Amino acid sequence: MSLYTISDAQLAFGHVALLDHADFSLEAGERVGLIGRNGAGKSSLLKIVADLAKPDDGLITRQQHVVSVYVPQEPEFEAGASVFDAVAGGLAHARELLDEYDHVAHALADTPEGPQHDTLLARMNTLQSSLDTTDAWNWRTRVSTTLQQIGLDGGAQVGALSGGMQKRVALAQALVVQPDVLLLDEPTNHLDFDGIRWLEELLLGQRAGLLFITHDRAFLDRIATRIVELDRGRLLSYPGNFSAYQTRKAQQLEVERIENDKFDKLLAQEEVWIRKGVEARRTRSVGRIARLVQMRNERAERRNVQGNVKLDVAQGEKSGKIVAELTDVTKRFGARTVVDHFSATLMRGDKIGLVGPNGAGKTTLLKLILGELQPDEGRVRVGTNLQVAYFDQMRAQLDQEKSLADTISPGSDWVEINGAKKHVMSYLGDFLFAPERARSPVKSLSGGERNRLLLARLFARPANVLVLDEPTNDLDIPTLELLEELLTDYDGTVLLVSHDRAFLDNVVTSVIASEGEGKWREYVGGFTDWQTQSARSEQLAQRDAPKEPVKEAASKDSAAGRNAQRAVKLSYKEQRELDALPERIAALEREQKTIGAQLEDGSIFTKDAQEGTRLTQRYAQIDEELMAALERWNELESKGK
Template sequence: MSLYTITGAQLAFGHVALLDHADFSLEAGERVGLIGRNGAGKSSLLKIVAELARPDDGLITRQQDLVTVYVPQEPEFDGDVTVFDTVAAGLTRASALLDEYNTVAHELAETPEGAQHDALLARMNALQSSLDATDAWNWRTRVATTLAQIGLDGDAQVGSLSGGMQKRVALARALVVQPDVLLLDEPTNHLDFDGIRWLEELLVSQRAGLLFITHDRAFLDRVATRIVELDRGRLLSYPGNFSAYQTRKAQQLEVERVENEKFDKLLAQEEVWIRKGVEARRTRSVGRIARLVQMRKEREERRNVQGNVKLDVGQGEKSGKIVAELTDVTKRYGERTVVDRFSTTVMRGDKIGFVGPNGAGKTTLLKLILGELQPDDGAVRVGTNLQVAYFDQMRAQLDLEKSLADTISPGSDWVEINGQKKHVMSYLGDFLFAPERARSPVKSLSGGERNRLLLARLFARPANVLVLDEPTNDLDIPTLELLEELLTDYDGTVLLVSHDRAFLDNVVTSVIASEDAGKWREYVGGFTDWQIQRERSEQIAQKDAPKEPPKEAAPKESAAGRNAQRTVKLSFKEQRELEALPERIAALEAEQKAIGAQIEEGSIFVKDAQEGARLTERYAAIDDELLVAIERWDELESKKK
């Protein structure tokens, strides 16, 4: 039986049907990636599954006592509360049950036998059952274990953490509940590459059913076992990861196109026939007329594929051949060195990706290259005739009170793109903004729509250097793919900061990467090329590193003394147990690795959902067995000393 099923769901926003008789189900152990255009209704569906919203119509079926946890795109916390207490807030009910149990137990001890005593005893038994069912007896231990698993300091204040670490706190608060279904809205936002890789490993190892929204195609490929697309009010299911979805979606759209062409051709023929008049009014043609009326209705109700954004960059004059030249550049902030003796030359037409952890100094390096920031040491030579267009990930360039039209073309109804004038309404239409929204304030837009507006504003200005700081946040996948094509064909220079691995691979020709302690290094190729080259460099460095001199052998007397101590401190049974533990730990790790490969591949959930669920549970159980085995090994080893 499915964990959750919704049948014939209907949900409308104004005159737009977000869900149009849509069906959806989630099986145990499945990891479903939910995709669709901005504004299609993905977050609305997630909130319906989380029971935070209701559809206008439709039948919902849930497994009894199903535990569902929803992590929003931008979690809100009290900044003055510790990480431990914030995560523990996910177990509010468990701690309340335990507090009540202790209170009832205390009252029971002081109440003589009688009706009140019996009532208290019944309540205590009910509380004990609830505590057993939710495993709430050791809720503090559960919180501490979850914090250790996710790598968080329980004593830190949430307000002092970066956006990426706050995202980890939100995930910890969800996972400590041990949910049956985990719902995530844009989980990779604010995470750097290491954070995204960590999240991928975490989600693949979870036994909970997973439904998540993301536009990160590499993340979808790694995590999803099924793709569900919200397309024109319908929910379409595609087994496998994102790459498999792309192939099947292309085939489906081609079939739909051919069928629509046949339908439209037949409708056109019938429209010609009905206009002949006399022949159409004959009694025997009543059925044909009725069919024509039905065909007209079907054509009117057909929801065509939403058009894509039309991107075109206003090309400026050519810049000088050298855009920027950095020689032994160093930049410090207080005691911290952000850039340490870095040299590079940026040539016209280069497309460079800047990668590194949050806070590594990518934006600082960009400003040094553009001459907006002066180095503490070294020299920066900025090229001639630079026309820079800047895309800010914080959208600080947008005035929330201005209308969309004034944002694009202040004081004028026209914009000029590559020497051709275009009405601002038509230009906004290229970015999927309807004419009636042109006078709406920017603050009425969603996150994805604001990013689209910022792109429209950016591309309306002539430029020969595009600086894009996290341009992919909140953009839907079709717009991302179109932006990739545009940047690939762009004649100017592109400086790109992004955590979208697929986007980097498809756009940049070289990568400047942070290598800790202010060190930066340039690599040829995209994100994947950088990873391969970095791994090879690390292997060579390890191979060439001087080996530690062999330790001198301990005196025989000392060894004999240790053996004597072992005999005293370890029993024969314990000694045998200790010798067997390494082999057991290795076997458990090998089993977990094999199961992990099956789960990651995902086909098991399509072939046999029950077996997929069993493997997921076994994967998590091995974690517990490994922990017990390692702790026992450590305990026995310490007794030898």
């Protein structure tokens, strides 16, 4: 039986049907990626599954006692809350039960035997059963264990954390509940590459059913065992990851096109027949006329594939051959060195990705390259005739009160693209903004729509250098793919900051990567090439590192001395246990890695759902065994010192 099922669901926003007699189910152990165009209704569906919203119509069934937890795109926490208290907030219901249990217990002690005493006793028994079921007695231990698992400091203030760390707190708040169904809305937002990899490993090890919304195609490929697309009100299911979905979707759209062409041809023939007038009435073909009326209605109701954004960039004059030349550039902020003796030459037509963890200084390096920031040491030579168009990740360039039309073309109804004039309404239509939206204020737009508007404004201005700071946030997958095509064909220079691995692979010709402590290095190729070259460089550095046999021997002697001292303080049984623990921990880690590889592609759930469930449970169990083994190792080590 499915954990959760929606049948014949209907949901409308105004005259637009977000769910049109849609069906959906989630099985135990599944990891379902929910995709669709911006505004299609993905977040609305996620909230329905989370029981935070209701469809207009339809049947919803869920297994009894199934616990689901929803993590929003932008989590909110109480002002001044500590990380421990924020995570413990996930167990608020359990803590309320404990408080009531204590209150009832005290009242029971002060109440003489009689009807009121019996009522209190019955309530106490009910509460005890609920507390046992939810393991609420150990809520503090559960919070501490979850904080340790996710790598959070319980004493830190949530408000002082970065967006990426706050995302971790929200996930910890959800996982401490030990849910059966985990619902995530854009979980990779605010996470850097390390954070995304950490999240992938965490989710692959969860036994809970997973339903998540994301536009990160690499994340979908790694995590999803099934793709569900919300397309024109219908929910379409595709087994496998995102790559498998792309193949099947292309085939499906081709079949749909052929069927629509056949239908339209038949409708045209029937329209010709009905216009024959007298001859049609003479034949008295009432059935044929009724069929024509039905076909007209079907054609009117058919919801065609939503149009795609038409991207075109206004090309400026060519810049000089050299866009920027950096020689031994260093930039510091106080005691912190953000860029340390970096040299590079950027040529016209280069498409360069800047990658590194949040706070590494990518935006600072961009400003140095463009001459907007002066280095403390070294020299920056900026090329000639640069026309720079800047895409700001904070959307600071958008005036919230201005209309869409005024944002694109202030004081004029026309924009000029590559020497040709185009009406602003038509241009906004290329970016999927209907004419009636053109006079709406910017503040009425969703995150994805604001990104589209900023792209429309960016591409309406002549430029030979595009600076894109996180342009992929909130863009749906079809728009991402079109933006990739545009940038690939663009003759000018592109400087790109992004955490979208697939986008970087498909666009950039080289990567400038942060290597820590202000060091930056350029690698030829995309994100995957950078990872491969970086790993190879690290291996070569380790292989060529000078060995110190004398120190190694001394270290061994020292270790032997410590072991000898430890043997005196530990019993024979404890010493044997301590000696065996490293191998046990290594064996558990090997087993977990093997299971992780089996679960990763999701095919196990198609072949044998029970085995898939067993493996996910074992993966989670190994986590607990590893933690216990590490704690025991630490305990014995401390005792032997």
